[in-house]
Amino acid sequence: MDYHVAVRVFDPERDCPGVEAVETICDVGTGKVSLFTDLLGDPTSRIRHTPASLMLVAEGFNGIDADEKGEEENEKEKEIVGLIRGCIKTVTCGAKTFRKGKPPSPIYTKIAYTLGLRVSPGFRRRGIALKLVIAMEKWSKSMGADYAYMATSNGNEPSLRLFTDRCGYTQFRTPDILVHPVFAHRLRSGSYSSKTNIVELSPSDAEILYRLRFSTTEFFPCDIDSVLHNPLSLGTFLAFNASYVWPGTASAFLIDPPESWAVVSVWNSKDVFRLQIRGCSRVKRGLAKTTRVFDKAFPWLRIPSIPNLFRPFGFYFLYGMGGEGPDTHKMVTALCSHAHNMAMDGGCGVVVTEVASSEPLRDGIPHWKRLSLSGDVWCLKRLCDGDGEVGDWTKSISGPSIFVDPRDL
Template sequence: MDDKLGDKILIREFNEERDSEEVMKLEKNCEIGSKEGISIFTNMMDDPLCRVKLYPVHVMLVAELLKNRKLVGMVRGCIKYVGTGSVGRHVNLGCILGLRVSPRHRRKGIGLKLVESIEEWLMRNGAQYTSLATEEKNVASTNLFSVKCNYVKLSSLRIYVQPVNSPPKDPPSHITLEKLSIDQAILFYNNHLRGKDMYPVDIDEILKENLSLGTWLSYYKEDDWDGLHDEDMINSRTPSSWVVTSIWNTSETYKLQVRKSHPFNFFHATLSHARDVIFPCLKMQVNYHSLQETFGFFFLYGLLGEGERLEELMNSLWSFASRLADQNKKDCKAIVTELADSDPLREHVPQGSSMSCINDLWYLKRANDQQASDEEEDNLMAMRPVGNVFVDPRDF
């Protein structure tokens, strides 16, 4: 291992006027593919804070070499107010996002110093717990968080990626697909998230964001859901089987650019970097003779379901999302969602040769200066996030 940089680097807050260009260069330099002559980088619309600025409490820290003021690392952090149904209270959850270290300056302790610095900032600003995610096969990251930083694995999640099918299939005639109003969706989610291990308290703000295309519910026509259009009755009687999802169009603000196009086997490599990068879809059809492709994706968020007959309902929602994306195929070329290993909906995600997935690990740690009873601590560490309801779409 190379010598540690120690006091040769300065960890400070991001300065938009001074650092934006260097941060974008560092982001690009850290992406998969640069060594193979293929450049995949995240276009953050010239806004390095786009992943965290929607939260009232957020920050971005950079690692700067003192000898030449060069930026060699960065990390973003924010605080979310989440509900913990099993514990029966709300907590301030600090989230660590987008840890990057320049390839030439890795294995020098910069990543550890960035994590420790962002943890300190989050705790100073009221975080009771800190959390982060990394891809399961990223051994360097898992060792950093679990061994050096003492994080406990909270849950295993799986990211599903599928190219937009053209033409998408129409839904079966015996299935109803209804779009909920924002108020209906808020009432529905609040009712069905209550009692879950971990869920967003500000679901109303999430659903009102401009990137949200809406919320759709799929159920069998035979159930004849009378209370759907009566907000006072929306939760009084639900169908025997139903699946609901909200659809986010990340294509509007967050794109990928693939330069010097390459056969699709390359996209396998990008999946190992997918947690913090909006990744391309495996086996996606691109023009291999072009110099670059720019595209985005639809994210299925708040994917929940109950009942015994979920497979057809899930397929109908997935096909609808594909049809919606197909209408916007110029910018949107993939459907993405994320589900916990323990989520029964995982069994009903449409399968096929075009579907790809990777494993994601979520880690949690209690802030050192926070007091918690042994029982509360055990309950929190045993929590399982509600699939992609825990994966806030604003992080993308």
């Protein structure tokens, strides 16, 4: 009996149980440790915050004519065996300078981001993932996207082979995912804290700052205002020398900025989905628990502890990190400590950020190497034939920084 698979648009009225079942059995990760993703009951939660989005499912069924079985019975035998999500937005892909002395202007392109590709283990190696990617690309082209990109770990060989060998994607950028555990005690900003002030910017002021200072950063979203005004964005925080008097607005700040300053925004991923580490030995679990017990019993010792990451946990994501001046690294560290304390109050397990491997401020970002991922692989594919203002973006040289949109998580 032939088994057929059809790709169609996700139907929230009938597909949620099937999608949840696929998500549950599809761990993400390589080696002995994997991450399980729990979308908190909303399969579209990871894409609905973008201007245009789509979710497709692969539905499997036996090749029996409707005449042989009733339509209702055939529907019952259908099952969700795969899924994929995608969204489209406009981002910076380069910069141009009109005349000497003027700041460069961003060059934008329309891009599709593919994420959440899942196929049930029992149905892999049947071409289902390829069907899902092709269907998503077809929709992306119909929406006017010039490029498509996806992200995977450098150890996920099946995913890399699918996208690079069979779908024509190019390995484009390799940013690092930096993870810091949330301790049971609050963090101080370090010895430099007495020399630093931190203020929270309004979304409008944050937009002004980002557009005037970071709009030429690769992958900067044209709709940064939508990101900053999103309910999941918990605020944008600016650190600067304590001797500097805050003028009250971002515009006035940029006219006469202090010698050193740094900025970061915080995104509440905890209310979208949760993660869980699977595959660790009992010994490692026991050692992690021991650190928590000592940290709770002797908080004044400020013992670095490992939160319980072996049950579902949420996290805050730091995005839009940047700054200027000789002390920027120290101010980034102060901002990360501030975000850690926010995450502690919010009941999170970790704080996460993603930066280019060559990011100048990377050394100022506290993280645990064992929890972090070096070499997240972003693959890019050109969907249109035109050259555009930047030429073929897939062949461009990587800059020092990238802007990681929190909606892409």
